[in-house]
Amino acid sequence: MDLTSLIIQLISGAIGGNAAGALSDKTSLGTLGNSIVGALGGGIGGQILSSLLGIGGAAATSGLDIGTIVSGFATGGLSGGVTALVIGLLKSRFAH
Template sequence: MDTTGLIINLISGAVGGNAAGAAMPDKSLGTLGNSLAGLLGGGVGGAIIEALAPALSQGGDLGSIIGNIAGGGVGGGLLMIVASLVKNAFAKA
């Protein structure tokens, strides 16, 4: 993964985490929590996309940028939801 792709994944992950938090206020971790979970999820999501479909994340063409944004955003949103579920499970215990 090149540096540009990583930056795109991290930014789109943070946006995805905050978008998921806005769409599901009961699962939101707050702006900082959503952003941090999104950053981590964006990096992981981008790595998974690169491993599964290297052509989507290589190069600087529009397709690779869209692949990075999609992988980062989806990964960020998913990790924010998982983190929220784990947090709520521990809060109930």
Template sequence: MELIISLIAGAIGGNVAGGAIKNINQGTVINSIAGILGGGLGGSTLSMVGAGALAGGGGMDLMSIIGQLVSGGVGGGVVLAVVSAIRNALGK
């Protein structure tokens, strides 16, 4: 369940980042795909470093869900920025 939350938060984070920073906006589809990948990576990274345990023991309590939302959203925005930088470099 945590992975699903991270993936959804990543898709939202990618689209929010694309909407907020026009230079990295790649369109809804690419923003969402990059966000989903980033959300999965962000959620996995949070689990690996043990921050999931700090955010509520890895269960489905409120702090754990908030941790997954934040890590997924941030991960989605970061991966979108990387994808945008690569696409812009290849386009030149």
């Protein structure tokens, strides 16, 4: 696991979580909640997606390049957004 890619995925996951929370007031966990859940989802899900798609290993061997940054933001942001959305939906579903 490359630490730089993980940091990129955590940051983009937090951004993705806040973007997902902004889509609907019903699924939003608040700014802090969206950031935390998004970062966790971005870090874990981004690592899983990177390994499944085979797009994470280039950073460790060739240094940090634009492709690695873009793939880190894509996988982390997507995973973070989906995680925040799912947790928000579950929260709103069971809160009633």
